[in-house]
Amino acid sequence: MTTRRLHVVSHTHWDREWYHTASVFQQRLVPLIDALLERSTDASSFLLDGQAVLLEDYLAIRPERARLLQAQLLSGTLEAGPWYVLADNLIPSGEAILRNLEAGRRVLARFGVAPTRVAYCPDTFGHPSALPTIAHGFGFDVAIVWRGMGGRAHPPVDTVWWRGADRTCVLLHHLPPGGYEFGSGLPLDAEMSRVRWQQLRDVLVPRSQCGVMLLLNGADHHAAQPALSGRIAALAAAAAHDQVDVAATSITAFARELLMTAQSATLPELRGELCDSYGYTWTLQGTRATRAAQKRRNAQLERLLLRDVEPWIALAFLQSATMPRSAVADGRMTLSHVPGLLCHAWETLLRTHPHDTLCGCSTDAVARAMSGRQESAGAQGRELRAAALQLALDHDIVAARNAARADGDRLIIRNRVAHARGGIAELRVLERIGDVRVGPASAAHEQPRGAILAPPPSVPFAHTQQLGAHLEHERLESPQHYPDDDLVRVQRVIAWIPAEAAVPAFGVRVAAGTSPAAGLDESGPTGPRPVAVHDSPDAIALDNGLLRVTVTSHGVMLSCAGRVWGDLLALDSTTDAGDSYTRSLRGAPIALRLTNARLLEVGPLRASVQLDWSLPRLTGADVPSDLATMTIGGVARGKRRGSVHVVTTLVLDAESTYLRCDVDGVNRKRDHCVRMRWRTDVTPDAVWADAAFGPVRRPPADASMHDATSPTVAHIHRAIIEHAPATMPLHRWVSISDVNAGGALLSDGLAEVEIESGSFVVTLLRAVGELSRCDVPERPGHAGWPVAIPDAQSRGPFRARLAIMPHGPWNVETLDQIEDACDAMLLPLIGETWRDYAGAVRDVAGPSLDGQGLRPSAVTLSVDGTAVVLRAVNVRDDETLGAWTMPDDGPWMVTPCRMDETAIGPTTRCGARISVNAGPRAVVTHLVRRADP
Secondary structure (H helix, E strand, O other): OOEEEEEEEEEEEEOOOOOOOOHHHHHHHHHHHHHHOOOOOOOOEEEEOOOOOHHHHHHHHOOOHHHHHHHHHHOOOOOOOOOOOOEEEOOOOHHHHHHHHHHHHHHHHHHOOOOOOEEEEEOOOOOOOOHHHHHHHOOOOOOOOOOOOOOOOOOOOEEHHHHHHOEEEEEEEOOOHHHOOOOOOOOOOOHHHHHHHHHHHHHHHHHOOOOEEEEEEOEOOOOOOOOHHHHHHHHHHHHHHHHHHEOOOOHHHHHHHHHHHHHOOOOEEEEEOOOOOOOOOOOOOOOOOOOHHHHHHHHHHHHHHHHOHHHHHHHHHHOOOHOOOOOOOOOOOOOOOOOOOOHHHHHHOOOEEEEEHOOOOHHHHHHHHHHHHHHHHHHHHHHHHHHHHHHHHHOHHHHHHHOOOOOOOOOEEEOOOOOOOOOOEEEEEEEEEOEEEEEHHHOOOOOOOOOOOOOOOOOOOEEEEEEEEEEEEEEEEEEEEEEEEEEEEEEEEEEEEEEHHOOOOOOOOEEOOOOOOOOOOOOOOOOOOEEEEEEOOOOOOEEEOOOOOEEEOOOEEEOOOOOEEEEOOEEEEEEEEEOOOOOOOEEEEEEOEEEEEEEEOOOOOOEEEEEEEEOOOOOOOHHOOOHHEEEEEEEEOOOOOOOOOEEEEEEEEEEOOOEEEEOOOOOOOOEEEEEEEOOOOOOOOEEOOOOOOEEEOOOOOOHHHOOOOOOOOOOOOOOHHOOOOOOEEOOOOOEEEEOOEEEEEOOOOEEEEEEEOOEEEEEEEEOOOOOOOOOOOOOOOOOOOOOOOOHHOEEEEEEEEEEEEOOOOOHHHHHHHHHHHHHHHHOOOOEEEEOOOOOOEEEEEEEEEEOOOOEEEEEEEOOOOOEEEEEEEEEOOOOEEEEEEOOOOOEEEEEEEOOOOOOOOOOOOOOOOEEEEEEEOOOEEEEEEEOOO
16 A cells, blocks of 8 residues: 555634624634644644635734734744635636735735645635636645535546636645545544544545545634644554554645645546535535625626726826826825725725625624625725726816816716727716805805706717706815815716717716707718617517517517517516525416506617516415425414515617616515526527636536435435535626527626526525525535524515627627627716816727737736736637737836736837737736836
């Protein structure tokens, strides 16, 4: 028998918040780390769960121990990172995962410590196919996972090569079925150690591929086990008979030895997402619709920071040759302040990303705290956006208060995508009604009043449509003045910007706020085809020449290029007897009835129709027998009661290739889920979905995946049997197709979808009341502690924005069309009145990206604040060429780098065009600085 080596790594798995709030667990973290810092200097290494936020949590209470903590981090006695938080990695975007690693690196850098080269993911509920790409981009050689691997399609071994779509590899070590707590509670007694070793050996040794094994000694919120050296010595004595060396080491030492031995071993290879550990351990893939509103809000906040804050910061940097980068005397924000403020906004949002938090499987108190952090992240993002745009446009808010008003207001229109574009622009046009006084003297002054209704505003576009108006207060603020509060009339207007007058990529147009507006000229060369509306007693139809949607009392029908999707839209409610981890649908779905349809907007640029849906009340014989006496949470609920009312607004814009649907609902029902079904004419043989750093192909759900088929572990862990849900993660879009045609569903943040034949089924909400139940047939046993979570019943308002899009068979051109549709829906051209801006009418351009298959991933400021990061993703499976085009000829100094901004090539001097040579599915990053004069 070949000698093997068992690395015992002492650790704690620290859910920062879960069945208690972060503040409660922080109180328990302090004595845990205090005890670690009091250990002898020759103590073995202790892993703080791979997340650096615990260092911040500790020092918030114990700032006086910072030097002692630093000493142990430098010596390796303590290990933390590389993550900022142990996040869910299937719900956040790829760039959010990178920001997590960047934040972890920042925290460790304050102690002078480099992050470990291990992507440590001990409890994440599945892993994206891009994780090898991300690991490679941060210099990680090894990844450690537990959930998500171990299913029937995976080899029953502990070490494999995991290859990303871009062909990069990471050495993947898979934890045993017992996971990160398999080595907890080691005994001191020799006989007990011999018995314990036999249990460990029977699982670890048969799976070992390289002769290097890992045993994590710890568990949830466990402190270091006392007398560990004696316990490991007893285990080593028992293991010696099997020629296994046992030693207390660190996660770094284990990864180093595993990587070294793997070079001479023949290992299996995996590709794709890791979402299948059925029969091995619980995969817990049923959390993506729990507290759905918070997941949707997270997607919106990520989009705010990534596409509506960071690009404007980059634009300000590119325009900053004459701008101050250090502090100025009047207290205005400058570029010197932006990097730290942006990092803080991201860290606020990242603190909502741990899997128990973002997945919604936590207490109501935790969820309420998450909502507070989301509100804070949003406020920070909006303030940063305003400041960055002011810097990019050289707008001095102090001088503006001291100067006369501009010669007419200015509309500031921003384009949040990587190519110049026209089309529909959504404008927020302000009209000042009067000044509002504040303070004791304000009582003597009459407050301004104004009517909501007013003549349509004049805007500098030939083709416009007014959508609505309201009154609100607007404050102009500066660090040298009290706010100037005005009552303003806000008018919502959409305008058509022709292609020849496109707003520049990642750029801003300053337009005159008013000018005579012309009506829609159907014969004009730059005007769009107007949306036609047909309203009769029997039907309402909207038609933009590309799509036609018809609403009758029987339902909704969509027509496109000879294709007809009948009975397009339906909503239903199904009883859900599950918990926050796993849904458990009971009985047949109950369809919501379409009770009313009315025309809302009549064109010419936008037309819409509102549909009212209500859940019928069931009484007596109408209640299915299997629901009449259902027991949920130990309580006989009787007949399911409660109401659900939903308003769906179908919106069709001029020249749009998709039909948008805005959802506004009110839920008064418990223990159920509300789903929206979009029926198509596709018999799908392929399912493609948006994911981190490029699309993934997903197989249909396999109902037999719950079988425990692994011969290595089935006899040990029979209680882990879990059904695989039919649902899948939903980022921005999912597409189904056959050889002839296809269709895509677009979403602004709902995270769960399933494919039923040719239908998209989106979960709008899940209403559940228990953190964990032990009687869920789909997952027998408790996945967490039993705690009531009445707020997760999601009673009250809920919202969503979705769209349906017919397309051709799947290919690169189809993918480009879907991505462009997502940009149009999620990142439309936006304009708003700046009443204190006196700048000239002009365009300010940012970087643009061209090249077939190349999509922008990030345009932001570098970690050190000295360069702009340009990151592009090749979504094609073959090599492609393209380029970033800078707003001027520079010259520019360009450095190719990894995702973590480590240079991987020489810095070159170039003009406006920066070539992008991207391999198949590659993620290509450049640092760009202006050359010194």
